[in-house]
Amino acid sequence: MADGGFLVKFNGKEVERCYAVAFDYDEWQYMINGLEKKDLPAGTRTITVEIEPG
Numbered sequence: 001m002a003d004g005g006f007l008v009k010f011n012g013k014e015v016e017r018c019y020a021v022a023f024d025y026d027e028w029q030y031m032i033n034g035l036e037k038k039d040l041p042a043g044t045r046t047i048t049v050e051i052e053p054g
Helices: none
Strands: 004-010 013-018 021-024 029-032 037-039 047-053
Touching: none
Parallel strands: none
Antiparallel strands: 004 013, 004 047, 021 029, 029 037
């Protein structure tokens, strides 16, 4: 992202670049930039959020 943001990875695989991310353990879902909720991939063991400076 031009002004920085987050890099989200599931099990070490890059998934999204964004400015906001939310996780719901009970529903096993995540949401990027406040948009639609998506199911976490089956077998997800590790979620990493890295900061990407602008």
